[in-house]
Amino acid sequence: MIDIHLLEQFHTFAECGTLSAAAEKLHTSQPALTRAMKKLEEDLGVDLFIRSKNQLRLNETGLHAAKYARDVLEADADFESKVKAYDKSLHTISIGFCAPVPQIVLTPMLNTIFEGMTISADMTDDVHFVKRLKKHEYHLAVLHEDPKDDDIYVKKCGHEDLSISLMPGDPLAFYPEVHLSDLDGKTILLLTQIGFWINFHNNKTPNTNYLLQIDSDSFFELSQNSNYPSFSSSYYTSRGFETKGKITVPIADPECHTDYFLACLSSEKKRYSALFDRITEKTIN
Amino acid sequence: MIDIHLLEQFHTFAECGTLSAAAEKLHTSQPALTRAMKKLEEDLGVDLFIRSKNQLRLNETGLHAAKYARDVLEADADFESKVKAYDKSLHTISIGFCAPVPQIVLTPMLNTIFEGMTISADMTDDVHFVKRLKKHEYHLAVLHEDPKDDDIYVKKCGHEDLSISLMPGDPLAFYPEVHLSDLDGKTILLLTQIGFWINFHNNKTPNTNYLLQIDSDSFFELSQNSNYPSFSSSYYTSRGFETKGKITVPIADPECHTDYFLACLSSEKKRYSALFDRITEKTIN
DNA sequence: TAACATTACGTTAGCCGTAACGATA
DNA sequence: TATCGTTACGGCTAACGTAATGTTA
Numbered sequence: 001m002i003d004i005h006l007l008e009q010f011h012t013f014a015e016c017g018t019l020s021a022a023a024e025k026l027h028t029s030q031p032a033l034t035r036a037m038k039k040l041e042e043d044l045g046v047d048l049f050i051r052s053k054n055q056l057r058l059n060e061t062g063l064h065a066a067k068y069a070r071d072v073l074e075a076d077a078d079f080e081s082k083v084k085a086y087d088k089s090l091h092t093i094s095i096g097f098c099a100p101v102p103q104i105v106l107t108p109m110l111n112t113i114f115e116g117m118t119i120s121a122d123m124t125d126d127v128h129f130v131k132r133l134k135k136h137e138y139h140l141a142v143l144h145e146d147p148k149d150d151d152i153y154v155k156k157c158g159h160e161d162l163s164i165s166l167m168p169g170d171p172l173a174f175y176p177e178v179h180l181s182d183l184d185g186k187t188i189l190l191l192t193q194i195g196f197w198i199n200f201h202n203n204k205t206p207n208t209n210y211l212l213q214i215d216s217d218s219f220f221e222l223s224q225n226s227n228y229p230s231f232s233s234s235y236y237t238s239r240g241f242e243t244k245g246k247i248t249v250p251i252a253d254p255e256c257h258t259d260y261f262l263a264c265l266s267s268e269k270k271r272y273s274a275l276f277d278r279i280t281e282k283t284i285n
Numbered sequence: 286m287i288d289i290h291l292l293e294q295f296h297t298f299a300e301c302g303t304l305s306a307a308a309e310k311l312h313t314s315q316p317a318l319t320r321a322m323k324k325l326e327e328d329l330g331v332d333l334f335i336r337s338k339n340q341l342r343l344n345e346t347g348l349h350a351a352k353y354a355r356d357v358l359e360a361d362a363d364f365e366s367k368v369k370a371y372d373k374s375l376h377t378i379s380i381g382f383c384a385p386v387p388q389i390v391l392t393p394m395l396n397t398i399f400e401g402m403t404i405s406a407d408m409t410d411d412v413h414f415v416k417r418l419k420k421h422e423y424h425l426a427v428l429h430e431d432p433k434d435d436d437i438y439v440k441k442c443g444h445e446d447l448s449i450s451l452m453p454g455d456p457l458a459f460y461p462e463v464h465l466s467d468l469d470g471k472t473i474l475l476l477t478q479i480g481f482w483i484n485f486h487n488n489k490t491p492n493t494n495y496l497l498q499i500d501s502d503s504f505f506e507l508s509q510n511s512n513y514p515s516f517s518s519s520y521y522t523s524r525g526f527e528t529k530g531k532i533t534v535p536i537a538d539p540e541c542h543t544d545y546f547l548a549c550l551s552s553e554k555k556r557y558s559a560l561f562d563r564i565t566e567k568t569i570n
Numbered sequence: 571t572a573a574c575a576t577t578a579c580g581t582t583a584g585c586c587g588t589a590a591c592g593a594t595a
Numbered sequence: 596t597a598t599c600g601t602t603a604c605g606g607c608t609a610a611c612g613t614a615a616t617g618t619t620a
Contacts, residue, residue: 001361045369047372060375068364069364071363076357079287080287083346084330086345087331
């Protein structure tokens with residue numbers, strides 16, 4: 001059994017060409033390397049070097065050995081990374097969100113229920129969520145439609161309705177509700193990281209100019225302190241987070257109302273039962 | 286960099302199931318293993334075991350890690366054997382002999398000229414010797430024919446002529462020479478390890494009963510102390526090794542006379558020049 | 571003279587084995 | 596009670612760094 005530490009030193013020498021350079025690279029002393037290389041040869045029972053009085057270089061066997069040593073070092077590094085990756089996968093719950101509000105609501109619950117686990121959350125449009133659950137890329141997902149798939153266990157976990165916050169002077173502000181088509185042509189504040197919601201603006205508001213905000217703080221800042229209309233939703237209005245000085249009007253179009261469904265693989269239903277037991281149809285509200 | 290010694294201990298524990306069994310297998314103590322397994326976990330920063338008060342077993346990560354550890358140990362063992370094999374190949378000259386006499390003559394010369402090298406000698410019929418030189422299975426070969434191949438460097442190194450030792454009463458003993466056909470039907474002593482010579486007995490002496498001797502001492506013993514005729518050759522007669530009490534008669538057939546040719550790859554001619562320079566047409570005589 | 575490998579030497583970190591302990595079946 | 600894993604302790608090996616030596620370009 002050849003000590004891997006010797007192989008590392010040997011490999012570094014092969015790369016550097018001199019013991020002194022290798023010693024520096026390895027943060028050790030020249031004599032330590034001299035001894036290590038002697039020990040490697042002794043352990044193997046094979047000469048690896050050509051020794052002049054003040055030069056050390058690999059002989060033919062040494063050149064081959066350096067190549068082989070690399071494989072061992074790689075295998076050892078692989079071991080380390082694989083074990084760590086596997087361990088991490090056991091301590092990580094990966095969840096895909098189709099919209100920001102479910103993430104805001106569920107993340108604290110996940111941290112409580114699965115204490116000590118790392119929660120890894122993505123937010124994008126949910127068209128591939130079922131596929132990614134099946135590929136074990138996600139353990140959990142929040143969808144805006146029931147996928148009706150026997151392999152996927154689903155429980156409704158709430159709903160969300162979009163509204164728009166308008167300046168009091170805006171003619172639309174007097175209606176009890178508005179349609180997307182009414183908003184077409186306006187300039188509206190919009191957060192970019194909004195999951196599946198991103199879809200609707202293409203269809204019904206082709207002439208709308210969206211002021212895309214990457215940062216949610218900037219978004220709220222602008223909502224408060226500018227004259228631009230901005231999107232809001234039932235989650236915020238039901239909690240009294242009205243946009244000051246603006247009037248919030250519900251949007252009537254069906255695509256601005258959605259239910260949310262928490263999903264996992266049917267085979268893993270048990271593992272996440274603590275979470276499914278906790279949620280209700282009003283968790284996201 | 287994970288110490289391979291820890292991996293070996295870990296792997297042994299995974300095989301044995303208990304630390305005490307692993308300790309015995311590794312010729313070490315139980316406490317040493319306890320500490321080693323703790324150190325492995327600490328080095329990785331990953332838990333590998335489920336610890337009850339008096340039981341240690343692998344957890345899920347540990348089961349996977351044991352599998353991965355095997356790969357590293359294998360890579361390390363591969364390194365060792367590859368380096369040793371390569372080193373050995375550099376210190377071994379492999380030579381194929383088509384007959385025993387060249388081996389007897391050349392082996393001491395090889396040991397002298399290539400001092401410190403291991404001489405690995407085979408003796409068989411030489412039909413595949415050129416192929417084996419090209420495959421680097423042999424560095425040198427002694428053939429009984431010039432292969433006339435540009436890739437093969439060849440130098441004549443002697444010759445050998447077969448004779449037969451007969452009882453003085455044998456009618457054939459009065460001839461100056463005999464033919465193989467004269468010998469057909471007799472019972473004759475023969476050594477098995479005779480290289481290419483093995484071929485001729487099939488063709489011209491189909492009815493001869495050969496007393497095959499594996500051991501050359503037994504062969505000479507029987508040659509001296511029995512009435513059976515036995516094969517001899519110019520190598521022995523020219524050195525006065527006559528079979529006592531028998532009369533040695535040359536065999537006339539052309540296949541009982543051969544030249545010998547020392548061969549190597551043309552590309553390696555230089556490496557073996559010390560040997561080629563030493564030999565002459567009378568080296569094997 | 572500067573860079574390199576090696577040898578000499580004193581020190582110490584880390585590993586080992588023995589012994590003792592606690593828990594379990 | 597026998598087996599198993601862990602902790603404690605004292606001893607020792609083996610690897611380290613510093614310093615010195617010798618060689619080469």
